[in-house]
Amino acid sequence: MGASSLIVLFFAAIAFSVGGISIAKIFVKGVKNPQKGQAYECGIPATGSPWHQFNVGYYLFALIFLIFDVELVFMYPWAVVVKQTGLTALIEILIFIFILFMGFLYAHKKGALKWM
Amino acid sequence: MFSLEGITNTVHEWLNNHFSPTLALLTEFVLVGVAAIALFALLGLGLVWMERKVAAVMQIRLGPNRVGPKGIFQTTADTLKLIMKEGLTPDGADKFLFNLAPYIVMIVAMLILAPIAFAKNFQIWDINIGVLYLSAVSSLSVIGVLMAGWASNNKYSLLGAMRSGAQIVSYELSAGLSVISIVVMTGSLSINDIILSQQNGWWIFKGHIPAFISFVIFIIAVTAETNRAPFDLAEAESELTAGFHTEYSGMKFALFFLAEYINIFIVCAIGATLFFGGWMPLHIGHWEGFNHVMDYIPSSIWFFGKTIGLIFLIMWFRWTFPRLRIDQLLNLEWKYLLPISMFNLILMTIVAIMGWHF
Numbered sequence: 001m002g003a004s005s006l007i008v009l010f011f012a013a014i015a016f017s018v019g020g021i022s023i024a025k026i027f028v029k030g031v032k033n034p035q036k037g038q039a040y041e042c043g044i045p046a047t048g049s050p051w052h053q054f055n056v057g058y059y060l061f062a063l064i065f066l067i068f069d070v071e072l073v074f075m076y077p078w079a080v081v082v083k084q085t086g087l088t089a090l091i092e093i094l095i096f097i098f099i100l101f102m103g104f105l106y107a108h109k110k111g112a113l114k115w116m
Numbered sequence: 117m118f119s120l121e122g123i124t125n126t127v128h129e130w131l132n133n134h135f136s137p138t139l140a141l142l143t144e145f146v147l148v149g150v151a152a153i154a155l156f157a158l159l160g161l162g163l164v165w166m167e168r169k170v171a172a173v174m175q176i177r178l179g180p181n182r183v184g185p186k187g188i189f190q191t192t193a194d195t196l197k198l199i200m201k202e203g204l205t206p207d208g209a210d211k212f213l214f215n216l217a218p219y220i221v222m223i224v225a226m227l228i229l230a231p232i233a234f235a236k237n238f239q240i241w242d243i244n245i246g247v248l249y250l251s252a253v254s255s256l257s258v259i260g261v262l263m264a265g266w267a268s269n270n271k272y273s274l275l276g277a278m279r280s281g282a283q284i285v286s287y288e289l290s291a292g293l294s295v296i297s298i299v300v301m302t303g304s305l306s307i308n309d310i311i312l313s314q315q316n317g318w319w320i321f322k323g324h325i326p327a328f329i330s331f332v333i334f335i336i337a338v339t340a341e342t343n344r345a346p347f348d349l350a351e352a353e354s355e356l357t358a359g360f361h362t363e364y365s366g367m368k369f370a371l372f373f374l375a376e377y378i379n380i381f382i383v384c385a386i387g388a389t390l391f392f393g394g395w396m397p398l399h400i401g402h403w404e405g406f407n408h409v410m411d412y413i414p415s416s417i418w419f420f421g422k423t424i425g426l427i428f429l430i431m432w433f434r435w436t437f438p439r440l441r442i443d444q445l446l447n448l449e450w451k452y453l454l455p456i457s458m459f460n461l462i463l464m465t466i467v468a469i470m471g472w473h474f
Contacts (some may be wrong), residue, residue, distance in 0.1 A: 013223040050269060089364075
């Protein structure tokens with residue numbers, strides 16, 4: 001169907017979600033209660049906001065991921081031509097993965113892959 | 117003979133004979149949209165029912181058996197219940213992002229359907245970079261999850277979203293590498309070409325041990341990517357209530373729940389396409405008679421059979437392995453799966469260049 005199918009699927013998803021939520025709105029009669037709007041913390045009143053500094057470990061993994069993911073994108077075009085190119089492609093990817101692996105070992109040595 | 121391809125061709129011809137081309141095209145767009153929505157609803161209801169039945173079988177109990185024969189309408193009843201529930205927005209929440217997140221998750225789940233081949237010549241869009249498209253769009257779903265967790269203004273939600281983010285991005289690497297190792301064999305990114313290249317045998321059999329290793333890595337990685345047990349840290353109910361969708365209720369929760377099951381279906385469909393030949397029947401080399409007999413089974417049955425088999429495998433994992441801790445989870449990916457899949461990619465390249473595959 002070509003690229004226009006993406007627009008069709010996009011609007012199908014929106015129609016599905018909007019339809020579901022608005023059908024629910026017709027049936028539901030909400031009762032107002034100040035306690036309903038509180039954040040759920042197993043019954044006790046919530047203390048403090050979660051919107052402040054967070055454990056840096058998650059961000060470290062995201063940063064390393066970013067590097068590896070860019071490398072992964074470079075591999076797609078290589079993977080398509082590898083059979084035609086033959087041995088040259090193998091040598092090139094060996095060099096590529098060797099450099100990548102050195103970077104990986106460096107990150108490992110620096111303790112970036114260690115959880116607190 | 118009954119086939120999805122025949123039905124679409126008949127509809128296409130009928131529309132073009134009776135209406136102007138523009139109107140026929142518009143009608144086809146609407147039909148595709150309605151079909152996609154119907155597939156969504158059916159898959160959501162069916163897979164939730166299957167999950168509960170599989171869980172019941174694993175634990176030697178009956179599972180849902182009251183609503184309809186074998187409890188098959190149980191999930192429909194659950195959906196009706198969810199429609200009757202009030203969709204709350206917490207007072208402290210970022211209201212715009214909170215309401216936007218379920219839409220994003222749904223749109224991403226719907227967009228991934230585009231290049232998947234459901235049967236022979238039955239594909240919404242045969243895009244020539246299909247595999248790249250799949251990995252690009254499926255990685256967008258993490259945005260919806262992070263958005264939901266952050267906007268809820270709830271500590272459980274934020275913790276769940278952060279865990280989910282770290283987990284999804286980490287496991288995407290090894291999933292991507294095992295996908296690439298199949299692309300090395302086929303030399304094409306198009307889903308249709310990948311399926312056609314398995315005419316004389318599926319890659320899991322043709323590709324020797326490297327293909328099997330990459331299948332194992334792929335199935336582990338997608339289990340983690342869809343937040344399934346044993347990698348369900350993002351919504352570990354014993355520690356985080358419900359993770360990133362703690363604050364969601366009513367239909368918005370239902371959308372998250374539905375998108376989760378659709379994602380399981382989609383990753384299993386990708387696995388079935390890459391390693392088990394998608395709609396391609398079981399063919400063995402030059403056994404013409406055997407191949408001919410296998411061709412009598414419709415291609416859609418092959419595709420859905422393989423996909424549901426893989427979904428069963430993933431559901432089986434849930435009742436077999438205990439949940440991992442976050443540091444164990446990240447160790448598994450970064451210290452074991454990633455180096456193994458890099459090494460496996462080199463093995464696969466050698467097999468492909470030397471022509472050692474069948």
